[in-house]
Amino acid sequence: AGARPPRRRRPQLISSVEPARLRLTRLDERIYGEFRRCFGSLRVDRLDPEELKSEEAKAVRGPGGHAATPGASACVTRCPPQKWRPFCLHFEGLVEDFNLGTLLRLDCREGYSEENTIFATRIQFLAIEIARNREGCNDVVYNGAVKPAPAGAPG
Numbered sequence: 001a002g003a004r005p006p007r008r009r010r011p012q013l014i015s016s017v018e019p020a021r022l023r024l025t026r027l028d029e030r031i032y033g034e035f036r037r038c039f040g041s042l043r044v045d046r047l048d049p050e051e052l053k054s055e056e057a058k059a060v061r062g063p064g065g066h067a068a069t070p071g072a073s074a075c076v077t078r079c080p081p082q083k084w085r086p087f088c089l090h091f092e093g094l095v096e097d098f099n100l101g102t103l104l105r106l107d108c109r110e111g112y113s114e115e116n117t118i119f120a121t122r123i124q125f126l127a128i129e130i131a132r133n134r135e136g137c138n139d140v141v142y143n144g145a146v147k148p149a150p151a152g153a154p155g
Helices: 028-038 049-053 084-090 122-134 139-146
Strands: 101-105 117-121
Touching: 028 084, 028 122, 049 117, 084 122, 101 122, 117 122
Parallel strands: none
Antiparallel strands: 101 117
16 A cells, blocks of 8 residues: 555635635524524633533433423523533524534634544534634634735744
């Protein structure tokens, strides 16, 4: 077996369009609004894998398939804080392949690598990347791609 040829770098969408102006779906506003209602304090620049995958981050299913937390009143936004399953199911039938698996960067300042990715659903990916774009977290990627290096800088 010979050595693999080097991978050609493809231009990334995030580095070619100003993130705040980038639309990932026709439902970006709705996805972002629901995401921030359900996960208002979730830090999106550097994700903690436990906030995405732990059993605590998944909702207990109640009657009718809705999220239920013992001893808690019903949540008007359909998902208790830090509960991904009801958030994801809210987009069933609205976002194509909402529960399809995809890779998500843990730290938005870094590229895709084994250490910097986690397996997530498509709706989790969309919600987090839309939030990163709206909140300026992905600006570092865009700014690094469009701004030339200062004169005399190593490169």
